[in-house]
Amino acid sequence: xxxxxxxxxxxxxxxxxxxxxxxxxxxxxxxxxxxxxxxxxxxxxxxxxxxxxxxxxxxxxxxxxxxxxxxxxxxxxxxxxxxxxxxxxxxxxxxxxxxxxxxxxxxxxxxxxxxxxxxxxxxxxxxxxxxxxxxxxxxxxxxxxxxxxxxxxxxxxxxxxxxxxxxxxxxxxxxxxxxxxxxxxxxxxxxxxxxxxxxxxxxxxxxxxxxxxxxxxxxxxxxxxxxxxxxxxxxxxxxxxxxxxxxxxxxxxxxxxxxxxxxxxxxxxxxxxxxxxxxxxxxxxxxxxxxxxxxxxxxxxxxxxxxxxxxxxxxxxxxxxxxxxxxxxxxxxxxxxxxxxxxxxxxxxxxxxxxxxxxxxxxxxxxxxxxxxxxxxxxxxxxxxxxxxxxxxxxxxxxxxxxxxxxxxxxxxxxxxxxxxxxxxxxxxxxxxxxxxxxxxxxxxxxxxxxxxx
Amino acid sequence: xxxxxxxxxxxxxxxxxxxxxxxxxxxxxxxxxxxxxxxxxxxxxxxxxxxxxxxxxxxxxxxxxxxxxxxxxxxxxxxxxxxxxxxxxxxxxxxxxxxxxxxxxxxxxxxxxxxxxxxxxxxxxxxxxxxxxxxxxxxxxxxxxxxxxxxxxxxxxxxxxxxxxxxxxxxxxxxxxxxxxxxxxxxxxxxxxxxxxxxxxxxxxxxxxxxxxxxxxxxxxxxxxxxxxxxxxxxxxxxxxxxxxxxxxxxxxxxxxxxxxxxxxxxxxxxxxxxxxxxxxxxxxxxxxxxxxxx
Numbered sequence: 001x002x003x004x005x006x007x008x009x010x011x012x013x014x015x016x017x018x019x020x021x022x023x024x025x026x027x028x029x030x031x032x033x034x035x036x037x038x039x040x041x042x043x044x045x046x047x048x049x050x051x052x053x054x055x056x057x058x059x060x061x062x063x064x065x066x067x068x069x070x071x072x073x074x075x076x077x078x079x080x081x082x083x084x085x086x087x088x089x090x091x092x093x094x095x096x097x098x099x100x101x102x103x104x105x106x107x108x109x110x111x112x113x114x115x116x117x118x119x120x121x122x123x124x125x126x127x128x129x130x131x132x133x134x135x136x137x138x139x140x141x142x143x144x145x146x147x148x149x150x151x152x153x154x155x156x157x158x159x160x161x162x163x164x165x166x167x168x169x170x171x172x173x174x175x176x177x178x179x180x181x182x183x184x185x186x187x188x189x190x191x192x193x194x195x196x197x198x199x200x201x202x203x204x205x206x207x208x209x210x211x212x213x214x215x216x217x218x219x220x221x222x223x224x225x226x227x228x229x230x231x232x233x234x235x236x237x238x239x240x241x242x243x244x245x246x247x248x249x250x251x252x253x254x255x256x257x258x259x260x261x262x263x264x265x266x267x268x269x270x271x272x273x274x275x276x277x278x279x280x281x282x283x284x285x286x287x288x289x290x291x292x293x294x295x296x297x298x299x300x301x302x303x304x305x306x307x308x309x310x311x312x313x314x315x316x317x318x319x320x321x322x323x324x325x326x327x328x329x330x331x332x333x334x335x336x337x338x339x340x341x342x343x344x345x346x347x348x349x350x351x352x353x354x355x356x357x358x359x360x361x362x363x364x365x366x367x368x369x370x371x372x373x374x375x376x377x378x379x380x381x382x383x384x385x386x387x388x389x390x391x392x393x394x395x396x397x398x399x400x401x402x403x404x405x406x407x408x409x410x411x412x413x414x415x416x417x418x419x420x421x422x423x424x425x426x427x428x429x430x431x432x433x434x435x436x437x438x439x440x441x442x443x444x445x446x447x448x449x450x451x452x453x454x
Numbered sequence: 455x456x457x458x459x460x461x462x463x464x465x466x467x468x469x470x471x472x473x474x475x476x477x478x479x480x481x482x483x484x485x486x487x488x489x490x491x492x493x494x495x496x497x498x499x500x501x502x503x504x505x506x507x508x509x510x511x512x513x514x515x516x517x518x519x520x521x522x523x524x525x526x527x528x529x530x531x532x533x534x535x536x537x538x539x540x541x542x543x544x545x546x547x548x549x550x551x552x553x554x555x556x557x558x559x560x561x562x563x564x565x566x567x568x569x570x571x572x573x574x575x576x577x578x579x580x581x582x583x584x585x586x587x588x589x590x591x592x593x594x595x596x597x598x599x600x601x602x603x604x605x606x607x608x609x610x611x612x613x614x615x616x617x618x619x620x621x622x623x624x625x626x627x628x629x630x631x632x633x634x635x636x637x638x639x640x641x642x643x644x645x646x647x648x649x650x651x652x653x654x655x656x657x658x659x660x661x662x663x664x665x666x667x668x669x670x671x672x673x674x675x676x677x678x679x680x681x682x683x684x685x686x687x688x689x690x691x692x693x694x695x696x697x698x699x700x701x702x703x704x705x706x707x708x709x710x711x712x713x714x715x716x717x718x719x720x721x722x723x724x725x726x727x728x729x730x731x732x733x734x735x736x737x738x739x740x741x742x743x744x745x746x747x748x749x
Contacts, residue, residue: 026521093486097495100488129527165670166694169741179589179743184582189589190670190740191629199581226527235520238529242520249517252510256503263499270492286620286634286664288672290693305669305711306695312713314748322742323713324669355529389696399696400709 027250028230028243032119034257039112040216041261042105049102049269050205056092057154058084059201061194070278078282081156081197085277101269106148108265110297113141121342121372123359125229127352131343133222138339140215143208145297150204152275152295154197159275161283162292165190166305170328175321191285232358241357291389300379303386304331307407331382338375366425370418377417381410460512464505471501589743592735593626593633594719600637600661600729603628607728610659613639616688618676620664621729632739634664635719637729638676638701640688646703651736654720659729661719662705665740666692668712673699690716704736714742715749 010016027033060080066073068083069090088095117137120126126134149167153160168190171182185199186192227241236242244250268274280289294302304327313321346368347353362369385406392399478494481487525534550556600608600621608621618638626633642658654660666673671694678688689708690699697710705716717739720732738746 024519024521026519093482094488094491096488097491101492162671162694169669172741172743174744176744179585179745182743183585183588184579187582189591189631225524227521227523238527239523240520241523242518245517245519248514249510252506252514256505256507256510259499259503259506263496263501263503265496266492266499267496268492270489270496284672285629285631286622286672288674288693290675292693302695308711310697310707310711310713312742312748317748319713319742319746319748320744322744322746323711324741327711328669355527355531357523357527357529389693403696 023245023247025224025246026227026241026243027246028228028236028241030231032123033228035112035116035119037254037257038261039109039116041258042109042112042265043212043216044258045105045262045265046102046109047209049098049105050209052098053088053095053102054205056084056088056095057081057201059154059197061156061191061197073278073281076282079156079197081154082277082282085155085157089278097266097270099269100272100274101265103152103274104268104272105265106151107274107296108261110141110144110148113137113144114297117141117339118372118376121339122362122369123229123231124356124365124368125359126343127346127356128343129226129355130222130229133219134343135340136215136219136222138336140212140219142336143212143215147204147208147212148295148297150200150208154200154204155275155277156197156283157277158280158283158287158289159277159292159294161191161285162288163294163298165285166302166324166328168192169322170305170324173322173325174329175325178322226357229357229359231361236358238355238357291393293387293390299386300335300383301328301332301386303382303384303406304328306388307382307385307403307410309407335375335379363425363428366422366429369425370421373421374414374418378410378414381406381413385410460508464509464513467501467505467508471498471505474498474501589740589746590738591632592739593623593630594731594734596731596733598731599624600635600721600731607726608637609727610657610723610729611727613637613659615639615641615658616678618678618690620674621661623731631665631670632663632735634672635661636664636673636676636690637661637721638678638688638690640678640701644687644702648704651704651718651720654718654732656721656723659721659723660701661721661729661731662690662699662701663717663719663735663739666694666697666712667714667716667740667742668692668697668710669694670741671695673697673716713748714746 006016009019058080062080063077064080064083066076066078066083066086068074068087070086073086085099089099090096120134120137149163153164153167168182168186171185172178174181183189185196187195187199228243230236230241230243233242244253281287293299305324306327308323308326310323311326312319312323349367385403388399388402388406391397391402474494475498478491478498481490481494525532526538528535553559601624602608602619602621605624607624608619613619616639618636621635621637622628622633623635628634637659638661639657639659642655645655645658647655662673664672664674669692671692673690673692675691675693676688677686677691677698679686686708688701690701690705691697692710692712695711697712698708699705699712699716700708705718707713707715714737717735717737719735722730722732724730737749
């Protein structure tokens with residue numbers, strides 16, 4: 001039966017040899033290699049749940065009066081976008097499950113990408129021949145963050161409207177071009193015209209997912225061609241790849257991971273409330289709420305916007321560079337600029353242009369690990385500064401004091417992290433040299449003739 | 455795990471998953487409840503996941519294979535890589551062999567590419583209007599009434615010292631950034647407005663644009679201290695990034711990232727006791743852009 005199918009396929013596509021090679025494709029086994037797969041499977045869940053949501057969402061800023069299943073808002077004026085989001089949350093069977101699962105999947109998607117990036121960075125997997133693919137991955141991270149921002153902006157509740165106001169102000173703060181650019185995107189001054197919601201919608205449900213799908217395909221092909229990297233265990237060399245073949249072992253495990261990710265996300269979507277938009281109410285430009293927090297992957301940007309001191313570049317009483325530019329544009333540009341530039345920086349510093357298929361453990365390259373830890377600490381400090389108002393409510397430390405503390409920490413902590421990481425790496429390596437745990441254990445046998453053999 | 459136990463466990467897990475999936479359908483038909491739906495579908499998927507993982511780890515043959523990598527990732531750069539590149543170069547060069555005036559052709563193709571590219575990109579400009587004075591437009595002028603959300607005039611007597619409310623320019627779209635103002639009342643004795651704004655605050659009542667000059671959120675917090683010796687003076691605070699504007703001296707920034715003061719609206723009180731604008735706002739409303747006046 002299967003044989004007949006295979007014959008039929010071979011006669012029509014000539015794909016047998018390709019399929020045979022695919023089934024025997026070897027995956028090295030290490031838990032950290034699953035992070036990228038988790039991102040991929042979250043994307044699958046996002047496409048599935050997102051398609052369902054798109055069947056009910058109405059991308060319109062036209063005013064309407066709410067008459068739905070959520071009593072406290074009945075009779076309120078709101079946009080059709082917000083009303084349709086409420087409708088699918090309260091009146092569409094399983095609608096809330098889909099919306100919450102979609103939101104959780106978006107959060108997990110970006111978590112998985114960032115952790116995957118850290119694995120790639122700290123083990124040197126970005127080195128030639130995989131540097132191009134590393135750039136593809138970074139581009140996908142950028143798009144994923146933008147995609148998530150558009151996703152929760154579409155709902156047009158009070159929180160998402162505040163997020164859009166900040167996004168508009170940040171676009172407006174681009175030197176020279178900002179005003180034209182923001183007016184173009186919003187079709188006028190904020191909050192923009194009705195067309196703006198159609199634009200966000202088509203970008204969120206078609207343009208960016210399509211770009212992501214193409215980039216994911218490129219990413220996977222560019223992994224498969226040189227094969228996976230592997231850690232330098234016994235038997236692993238630069239010229240081979242040791243692991244479990246796709247069929248049957250790895251395929252089953254990977255399907256298991258896909259189902260685990262989907263199952264966990266559906267459980268979270270059903271049991272853990274996220275973004276209860278009915279509590280925030282409809283957005284109006286003249287309304288805001290205290291204690292607003294964005295989705296986690298934008299926390300570093302709100303932190304940066306809050307930490308930057310009041311400072312505009314001005315010429316003779318006119319603004320040249322408005323304040324949001326520093327935290328909202330320059331800061332993320334610098335972080336991504338660092339990440340994009342790192343492979344070439346490292347090639348130069350280490351004078352190493354060779355191909356690498358074996359990974360390095362973080363401790364074995366103290367320089368890279370320490371620089372990475374410093375940059376990560378910087379971004380994390382700014383990230384936590386974004387939640388200083390919540391910390392004020394919880395801990396009572398005055399907000400203004402916290403901002404000053406965070407400004408200091410953002411400058412000092414990266415240096416501390418650099419120094420500590422370097423010391424820890426060197427210490428770990430020194431211990432290994434003492435106890436000889438780096439080289440594999442070898443059994444030496446003494447034969448009957450008195451000689452030694454391995 | 456022994457293969458024999460796995461052979462029982464895998465079907466058991468698959469059966470449990472099927473049962474949970476049936477549960478999802480039942481909940482959907484009988485009583486749609488988000489928690490039960492999520493629980494049923496989530497457990498069903500996790501059951502299948504467990505079955506697949508147990509099967510992969512214990513049921514099928516366990517093998518570890520070493521596979522050769524393709525030539526081009528060779529760390530020592532075997533001659534194969536060089537040769538492939540050279541052959542590719544031959545093929546590429548063969549396509550243009552015997553053509554003279556290659557540079558002219560290249561230049562023409564480049565120019566055409568740039569022109570067609572520009573023609574494809576230019577329609578993006580249709581997306582929005584030219585900026586022009588769009589960001590500077592404002593409904594406020596001498597004689598415009600302040601109205602509340604329902605369009606009713608705002609009597610000065612509605613404001614007690616230390617309180618605030620939101621008002622809009624009469625006849626304007628309240629969603630327009632320049633329309634909304636926050637009206638506050640302070641003790642007139644505390645005021646230290648610039649000399650040219652002395653008469654902008656009748657009875658200690660002042661109006662400021664409600665849109666933060668930093669990032670466009672609504673400035674909806676009024677910090678009016680009850681115990682002056684311990685806390686700073688009354689100020690308007692934006693909840694997005696905590697830019698703080700002193701209302702006593704004309705909306706200057708006392709804390710936070712905003713680079714420009716909050717524009718102030720000069721007020722007067724008409725014969726019926728209603729609040730009326732006595733002129734336009736003191737500056738451009740909302741977030742800054744290249745070319746906007748600082749104050």
